[in-house]
């Protein structure tokens with residue numbers, strides 16, 4: 001069965017780039033196959049565009065910007081809400097596309113479509129609230145204030161692990177602010193981005209406002225970074241690539257938003273029910289097969305409940321089913337590709353060679369080459385790769401700690417600072433950890449922490465800026481100060 005025959009609306013499956021409202025081949029004839037990570041079958045092909053085609057997308061966005069920014073905020077809101085409604089209407093097809101190209105279980109893919117759509121609704125509304133301010137004047141007979149104006153064309157470069165929501169969280173904010181966007185999705189998962197383009201067109205988003213370019217990632221990104229007409233670059237992906245883009249954008253002085261890697265600690269206090277905390281930790285670790293920037297990467301458990309916690313964790317883990325995300329009973333799909341499996345294997349081998357105990361994770365049970373059975377390691381130490389690196393795989397590492405001072409030091413022992421989890425009911429401990437943890441987001445007694453109202457983002461080498469929430473739209477707005485002089489006074493003098 002091909003991808004398009006699985007869809008109620010086969011026109012959502014597109015194998016072209018989308019520039020200025022047109023489905024576009026690569027002018028150089030280069031193509032790349034896109035594979036289903038669960039089966040290894042080719043789902044389709046995408047064109048690899050040439051540099052001049054990326055520039056043509058910028059030309060189109062430049063022209064379209066004039067009309068788009070001139071619309072009233074409530075007019076842009078209507079278009080965005082129409083886009084949102086179309087995502088809802090085609091939720092099942094979008095989820096099927098996502099599961100096939102990314103591998104995540106179908107219920108998770110449906111959840112991501114909802115999640116992605118929720119950002120469009122949020123920013124559609126937020127666009128109506130981009131208020132400037134009135135400034136009490138220190139200059140005689142003058143009025144001072146600020147206006148919020150769209151920054152200009154925004155380039156959006158996104159990863160494969162959340163192929164739809166990472167685009168809408170950026171694009172909806174930019175579009176609501178009045179900016180056109182050029183999206184470069186990950187080559188592993190382009191079809192979700194292209195389906196979004198098809199729906200944007202149907203929603204009446206004008207030609208040139210939502211563009212999707214495809215190609216060799218370093219080549220395309222270099223053109224986008226070098227292009228002075230692109231004023232903002234919003235990137236979600238690894239810290240390694242974030243650094244490259246930051247360097248490449250330096251000479252055109254772009255506004256940068258970087259949502260980069262994480263290495264989340266999951267801290268379990270001595271006062272919690274070990275079973276409840278272990279079940280929460282399993283959920284924080286294994287969603288999207290561990291390929292989540294928020295995944296619990298280092299699980300730090302108070303020594304007094306460590307053994308009981310490990311028992312419950314292993315028990316819960318053993319109930320997880322690994323397989324093709326299209327099968328209804330599956331909890332964990334495949335990893336994205338063979339290199340991800342190799343990386344996970346190397347991380348486990350490194351940990352075991354340095355003294356970690358492999359409690360679970362028999363890879364001979366893996367149902368296919370891109371699958372990795374969930375692994376549980378105990379006695380994990382800061383010298384191991386599983387500690388230092390974001391493993392981006394279903395590999396859980398547990399470490400025992402003795403007291404709050406130690407756990408704070410351990411949790412902060414990383415270059416990353418995206419998200420941290422804390423499980424304890426002691427309000428004094430909660431407050432201390434909340435302030436001492438060097439993370440952009442701290443979630444206490446809850447695995448779920450994200451959503452449209454949330455200022456999502458990290459500190460340290462996890463990135464710059466915040467997406468979502470009341471400030472997410474600011475990434476795409478400039479503040480223009482004005483001074484209206486020689487106005488005269490209220491008395492007319």
Ligand SMILES: NC(=O)c1ccc[n+]([C@@H]2O[C@H](COP(=O)([O-])OP(=O)(O)OC[C@H]3O[C@@H](n4cnc5c(N)ncnc54)[C@H](O)[C@@H]3O)[C@@H](O)[C@H]2O)c1
Pocket residue numbers: 157158159160161162166184185186187217218221222236237238239240241242244258259260261262292293294390392418458462463
């Ligand atoms: N902080 C967040 O919100 C967040 C969300 C999702 C994923 N992530 C991070 O993303 C990473 C996983 O995603 P990934 O493997 O797709 O990341 P990646 O950095 O390899 O790729 C991200 C994007 O950059 C492009 N790219 C790759 N190499 C490039 C290069 N040399 N020059 C320019 N562009 C290049 C890719 O094609 C893709 O579009 C993890 O580190 C994860 O934590 C962060």
Ligand SMILES: N[C@@H](CC=O)C(=O)O
Pocket residue numbers: 161162291292293294450456
């Ligand atoms: N789960 C994250 C994406 C990280 O990979 C989110 O909600 O944004």
